[in-house]
Amino acid sequence: MLRYVLQRLLMTIFVIIAAAILIFTVMYFVPGDPAKIILGPEATAADLADVRHQLGIDRPFLVQLGSFMYNTFIKFDMGTSWFRNTSVFGGMLERIPRTFLLGFLSIVLTSLVGIPMGVNAATHHRKWQDKGVISFAMVFMSVPEFWVALLFIIFFSLRLNILPSFGIGSWKNYVLPILSGALAGIGGIARYTRSCVLEVVHADYITTARAKGVMERKVIYQHMLPNALIPVLTNVGTSFTRCIGGTIVMEKIFSFPGVGLYLSDAIASRDYPVIRGCVIVIAAFTAILMLLVDLSYGYVDPRIKAQYVKQSTKKGKIKNVA
Amino acid sequence: MSPNSKTILPEKNQVRKKRKKQGMWSQAVVRLFHDKLGMVGLIGILALVLISVCAPLIAPFSPTEMDLKFINAAPSLAHPFGTDALGRDILSRLIYGGRYSLAVGFLASVVGQFAALILGMIAGYAGGKVDNAIMRTMDVIMSIPATMISIIVAMTFGTKNFIGTIVALGLGGIAGGVRMCRGLVLTVRQEEYLRAAQAINCSTPRILFRHVFPNIISVMIIGMATGIGNMIMVAAGLSVIGLGIQPPAPEWGAMLSAGRDYITHYPHLVIFPGLVIFICVFFFNLLGDGLRDAIDPKLRK
Numbered sequence: 001m002l003r004y005v006l007q008r009l010l011m012t013i014f015v016i017i018a019a020a021i022l023i024f025t026v027m028y029f030v031p032g033d034p035a036k037i038i039l040g041p042e043a044t045a046a047d048l049a050d051v052r053h054q055l056g057i058d059r060p061f062l063v064q065l066g067s068f069m070y071n072t073f074i075k076f077d078m079g080t081s082w083f084r085n086t087s088v089f090g091g092m093l094e095r096i097p098r099t100f101l102l103g104f105l106s107i108v109l110t111s112l113v114g115i116p117m118g119v120n121a122a123t124h125h126r127k128w129q130d131k132g133v134i135s136f137a138m139v140f141m142s143v144p145e146f147w148v149a150l151l152f153i154i155f156f157s158l159r160l161n162i163l164p165s166f167g168i169g170s171w172k173n174y175v176l177p178i179l180s181g182a183l184a185g186i187g188g189i190a191r192y193t194r195s196c197v198l199e200v201v202h203a204d205y206i207t208t209a210r211a212k213g214v215m216e217r218k219v220i221y222q223h224m225l226p227n228a229l230i231p232v233l234t235n236v237g238t239s240f241t242r243c244i245g246g247t248i249v250m251e252k253i254f255s256f257p258g259v260g261l262y263l264s265d266a267i268a269s270r271d272y273p274v275i276r277g278c279v280i281v282i283a284a285f286t287a288i289l290m291l292l293v294d295l296s297y298g299y300v301d302p303r304i305k306a307q308y309v310k311q312s313t314k315k316g317k318i319k320n321v322a
Numbered sequence: 323m324s325p326n327s328k329t330i331l332p333e334k335n336q337v338r339k340k341r342k343k344q345g346m347w348s349q350a351v352v353r354l355f356h357d358k359l360g361m362v363g364l365i366g367i368l369a370l371v372l373i374s375v376c377a378p379l380i381a382p383f384s385p386t387e388m389d390l391k392f393i394n395a396a397p398s399l400a401h402p403f404g405t406d407a408l409g410r411d412i413l414s415r416l417i418y419g420g421r422y423s424l425a426v427g428f429l430a431s432v433v434g435q436f437a438a439l440i441l442g443m444i445a446g447y448a449g450g451k452v453d454n455a456i457m458r459t460m461d462v463i464m465s466i467p468a469t470m471i472s473i474i475v476a477m478t479f480g481t482k483n484f485i486g487t488i489v490a491l492g493l494g495g496i497a498g499g500v501r502m503c504r505g506l507v508l509t510v511r512q513e514e515y516l517r518a519a520q521a522i523n524c525s526t527p528r529i530l531f532r533h534v535f536p537n538i539i540s541v542m543i544i545g546m547a548t549g550i551g552n553m554i555m556v557a558a559g560l561s562v563i564g565l566g567i568q569p570p571a572p573e574w575g576a577m578l579s580a581g582r583d584y585i586t587h588y589p590h591l592v593i594f595p596g597l598v599i600f601i602c603v604f605f606f607n608l609l610g611d612g613l614r615d616a617i618d619p620k621l622r623k
Binding site: 150242286 | 461469473474475551555563
C-alpha cells in the first residue's frame, strides 16, 4: 500500500511540474509583444527594449523557463501582476479560499441532492420515481449554467430583490452562485449514481441478503450502497474539478472576486503572470484532489489494495525464480 | 465470404444472407427509430439544422439590420422575441446564429474525437514507451479543467477566430477521449481476430484501420453525439468571458453575453438566446442517449 501511495504522490508532483512547463510554453507562443501590451501602442523602441529587459523576456526561452520554474516552485514567487502591481501569489492567497468555498459548497449541495435521487431512481427501477429522476436529470444536464445564473439574477435579484447579484460580503452572495453551479451537476451525478446502483441491484449477494430475510432498508444501506457508491466517489471528485473550471464563467457573471474572476480579468487585460499563476494553482489543486480521490478509492475498495499486493508479490516471485 | 462457400453450402449461405441484411448499423438504425426520445432529439436537431440552413428564407429580418426606432423593444407581433440594443430582431439573429453555434459544436466535437481516436489508437496499439508518453501527457492535460484548456488555446489563437475556437473546444475534452479510446483498443487487442490478423502478417496501418477501427468506432460516435451539445454550451461560455466568437456575429453565446449589460431592464435579451442553447443541447443529449442505446444495447440499463 505504501508503494501505491508513493507512486501516486510522485505522479502528482510530475503532473504539477509538467502543467507549469506546459502553460509557460503555450503562453510564450501567444502572439503579441508583452512590452507593447504594457506600454500601449505609442511606446518608443527604446522604452519597449527597456521593459523587455526588465521583464526578462529578452533572454532565451530555456533560461526564461528555468527561472520561471525556480521562482514558482522554490521561492513560491509567481511574479508581479503587470497592471495591478501586486504579487500574484498574494492575490492568489486572498482569492483561493473564496473559490474553494464556492466549489466545495456547490459540490456538497450537488452530492446531497444528486446521490439520493440516483439511489431512489435505481431502487424504484422503471417506476414513476425512476422516470421522474431520469427526465429531471436530462433537462438539468442540458441547461447552460451561466444562463441559469442569469435567470436567477433576473428572478431573485431584480424582481424579488431578496438576494444580491454581485460582489461579496455576506453569506447571501454565495447563495445564487452555489445554486446555479450545483443545478447542472445534480443531473449528472443522479444519472451516474443510478446506473452504478443498477449494476449491483441484480448481484448475487443482494439476492442472498434478501433470501436471508434481511430487511429491505438494510439491504439497500448495508449491502447495495457501499459497493455501488465507490465509483460515484470518483465522479464527485472529478465534478469538483469541473466545478472549479466552471467557476471561471460563474464568477464572471456574479462578479465574485475569486480565482476565476482574477483569471478572466487577466485574460481581458492580457496580464500574463496572473494567467500563468491561476492556471498553475488550479492545475495543482486538481492534481492533488485527484490524488486524494485515488487514495481514498484504494482505501475504500479492498479490491484495489489486493490488486496491488498481488502485483508486488508476483514480481517478487518472478525474481526469486530467476 | 469466399465464392466457394456459395456452391458448397447453398442453404447455410441463404441463412447468412438473411442475417447480413441486419448488419450492426441497420439494426442500430431500427432500434433508434423505435426509441421515442431519441427520435425527438433527432427530429429536433434536423429541424434546427434546416432552419439555420434556410435562414434567409425563414428569418423575418436581416440579422444585421438595425432599426434605431426599436431599441431593446419587448417581444411583440412584429418582433416575436423583441429587439436588441442596436434594434436588431432577436428571432432573426437566433435563426442565423444557429449556423455558427451548430457548426462550432459539430466541428469541435468531430475534431476532438478524431484527434482522441488517433492518439488513443497509437497509444493502445503501440504500448510500451509510446503509450506511456502519450498517457502521461494526457494525465497532465487532464489535471487542467477542460474549460481552462479551451480558454488557453483560444487565447493562443487570438479571439474572433472561427477555426481557433473549434480547435480550442476540441482540445479541451481530448484527454478523456484518448483514455477511453486507448481502453477500447486494449480490449480489442486481446481478441482472437486481431491475433489472426497479426499472424497472417497484416501491416500495422491495415490492422489499425481494418480491424481495430471498426470495432471501436461505435463508442466514439456515441461520444461525439453527446459531445456536440456540451461543446455548444462551452462555446457559449467562452463567449461570455470574452473569448471565442465575438458579438457582431449572431452567435448564441455572444448574443447572451452582449445582453448581460441590459439585464436590469431588458431581460428578454438574455432569456431567448439561453433558451435556444438549452433546447439545442437538450436535443443533442436526447439523441446521444438514443444512439448509445441503439448502437450498444448491452449498455442499456
